[in-house]
Amino acid sequence: MSYLSNDDIIKLVSEYLKESFYSYAIMLDGSWGSGKTYFIKNILIPKLKGDIKQHSIYISLYGIRKTEDISNAVFTAIAEDRIGKGKKLIPLISNSVRVLAEVVGNKIGSDTAGDTDLQKVFSPFIDFTSYFYIFDDLERCSMPINDVMGYINHFVEQNDSKVIIVANQVEIGSLDKQNNLELKYFFASQAGISWPTENNNQAIWGSNTISEKNHVVDLEEIKKRINYVFDENILYMQIKEKLIGKTIYYQPDLSIIVPMLFSKCLEIETRELDLWSSLVCDIFTEEKHFNIRTLQFSLLFFAKVTAAITPMEKNNEILKDILFAIVRVAIGHKKGNPPYVWSDNSEYGVISLKNDILSIHGYFQSFKFIHDYIYYSDYNAEHIVTVISSYSRSKESYADPTNKLKLFWQMEDDAIENEISIMFKNLEERKYKGESYRWVISLIFMLKGIDIEPIPVTKFIDMIKSNILEGESLSTMQQPAINQNSPCFLDYKECMENLVVFENEVEKTKTSDNINTIFEMASGWGEGFYDYYNRNESKILKAKEFFKHVDVERCVQRIIDSPVKELSDFLRGIGSIYNFSNLKDYFEADGENFNKLKHTLQSSKIKGKTKQYNISILNSHIDEILKRLMYNPI
Structure with missing residues (x-):
């Protein structure tokens, strides 16, 4: 199938609109979403305005169920063109639309329009030949295809009008297939009909000569039978042969x-x-x-x-x-x-x-x-x-090895080895942030997978571990360079899993060291406890443990020695941190220390009525936390 350029289509349509030798319509056929309507409205019509005398009338057939609706749309568009859009239409319109629908509707399927045609009905105030008509979305029209094509045929044959039909021909009749579907299934499942086969494509109606009463018909066979009998494409092709003089196959420029x-x-x-x-x-x-x-x-x-x-x-x-x-x-x-x-x-x-x-x-x-x-x-x-x-932060300049090696298949072996050396040096000097580590490691494994030597995988991993110890954190955002189906992907995945475990262990040690320094503060430790959690929330949730690292004895001693406000702030922090329903998914490891805190407080001598009141509330919080954690002391 060949496609014309936009200019060629415009030229062909212009010649058609100027031609008066015989009457026919042209069709612009294109797939759904190919931009046919956009081309018609934004390119074809504006280009034709200075070249032809007729005005355009654009009508979408989408969802239209009867010819009167088409007539209404056509005559309204003509009236708007004549007297200007937005102006009050003359009272004659409503009656004229009804007459137009009756004239055309009664003549659909006949070869002639008799003594009355559209020009006579509206003469002398409308000349239908002074317009050309664009009927879009033919395949989306809810009318039977023979009715809508018959209606359009009267514009062409009886009124010498120029018509452009815009459609996706492969979907013609697709809407009508859903009508009376249950009756169609019933009909197609009946015995007593000789259905077409590979050797016989002619159905014999009402014959019992080859009926198979015990034959089980599957759903696919029933669908084929329905398509064979009720396919409107057959009828459409017959009408099209008479109406359409030229078909333009459209593909967007x-x-x-x-x-x-x-x-x-x-x-x-x-x-x-x-x-x-x-x-x-x-x-x-x-x-x-x-x-x-x-x-x-x-x-x-x-x-x-x-x-x-x-x-x-x-x-x-x-x-x-x-x-x-x-x-x-x-x-x-x-x-x-x-x-x-x-x-x-x-x-x-x-x-x-x-x-x-x-x-x-x-x-x-x-x-x-x-x-x-x-x-x-x-x-x-x-x-x-x-x-x-x-x-944006991970996207370094193009000269960086992490970018150059993206196209390693275009590089010579010695150039790849040189970029690997530079990449390691950048890693050693901590020019790469943690968010780039996943990409760096995946590049190394991908190059190792094509036998580029030498690939110091262990050397790279050790350097990344060293940087993690210095405070860098692995990013989970960046997709690795390796495709999941690559032979080296599993090795890469195992390496990353080991690095994640390593980072988690490092974070746990840091958390334990850092959280307990809070209790050394002269004042403000209660509020500092919650502030510490907020600053490190993402790392804590990733590690899935927090209170596990608290030195319970030091914590209880601060509660005993400190003013009641410190306890109140600490209590508020506990209530805010451990307040969601799926607590067990994140802080299961904290249960033992909370249980220890509860019993240590119970065995301690707490002075002050308000402090004892806050301790009772804290114990209630701890009971609820242990319940959500499903903690069972051994």
Whole structure:
């Protein structure tokens, strides 16, 4: 199937509208979402205005159930063109619409219109030939196809009108298939009918000669029978042969439509607009995807994301990565690709939606929040800003080895070895933050997987451990460079799991040392306890233990020695920290120390009525915490 350019289509339509040799309609046929309507309204009609004398009348057939509705739409559009949109229509319209519907409706299916036709009904105040008519969404019309095509045929044959029908032909009759479905299933399941087979494609109605009374008909066979008998495409093709003189197969000219949509939806500089729209065209062409609605959705989502970002974070390189990722994921979703499975808690990384893991092509930078929104409509602006900020910090200059090695397959062996050495030196000098460690390690394992020597994996891991001891923290946001189906992915995963365990142990030691220094404060230790938790909440929740590290004896002694306000502040902190329902999922390890705190307080001599009152409330809190933790003392 060949496709004409926009200019060729405009030329062909212009010649058709000027032609008067014989009457016929033309059809613009294109797939759903290909931009047919956009082309008609924004390109074709404006281009034709200076070239032809007729005015355009655009009618959408979407959901229309009877010819009177079409007549109403046609005559209203003509009246608006004649007297101006928004003005009060003349009283004659309502009666004329009724007559128009009756004239056309009564003549559908006949070869002639008799003594009365549209021009005679509305003569002399309307000349139907001074307009050309565009009937869009033919496949979405709720009328039977023979009725709507018959109606349009009267415009062409009886009134010498020029008509353009816009449709997706493969869906013609799809709506009517749902009508009287239960009767169609009943009919198609009946015995006594000789249904077509591979050797006999002619059905013999009412014959019992080859009826198989014991034959079980499955659902797929019933559907085939329904399509055979009730398929409106057969009737449609017969009417089309008479009505349609030319069929134009439409595919959007991306080089024109994409820049137009970019300038309409996005506020970006002209240089970026030209470059980005050209690259987006390449992506759509590469994917053989010409659905303009996919592009419109992508641009609107991109605009939504950029609106959440502060001006300082609007780096063009980062925005470009986000836009291209949105486009690729949106196309994949439209094609029916399953959601991409992200590793661990990764939030961004270089991924591939292709099934061929050995191919180095098809990889692109993507973000988990894009997949969450496109596949699950999950949008969290605050989280998106956090992810983009993290990505921005991890995106070093292109000269850095972590960026150069992304394209390692284009590099010579000695160049790769040199970049590995530089990458280790940067790691040693702590030029990489913890959020880059996952990417660095995955690169090392990926290079090891293709037998690049030497790859000092142990040396890199030891240096990362050293940096963790100095305060760096592994990031779970960045997607690793390795595809999950890669042969070296399991080795990488095991290494990361070991590093996470190592970091957790380091954090536990730090937590134990740091939390107990609170009790050395001369004053304010009660409030300081809660402040410490707030400052370290993410690490504490990750470690899944907190009060386990408290020195209970030191804590109780401070309660005894301190003013009641310190106890009150400490009590408020405990109540705030341990106040959610799934406590056991995070603080199960704290049960033993809370039980110890309760019994130590009970055996201690606490002076002061208000202090004893606060202790009773604290004991109640501890009982509730132990209950939620399902703690059973041994």
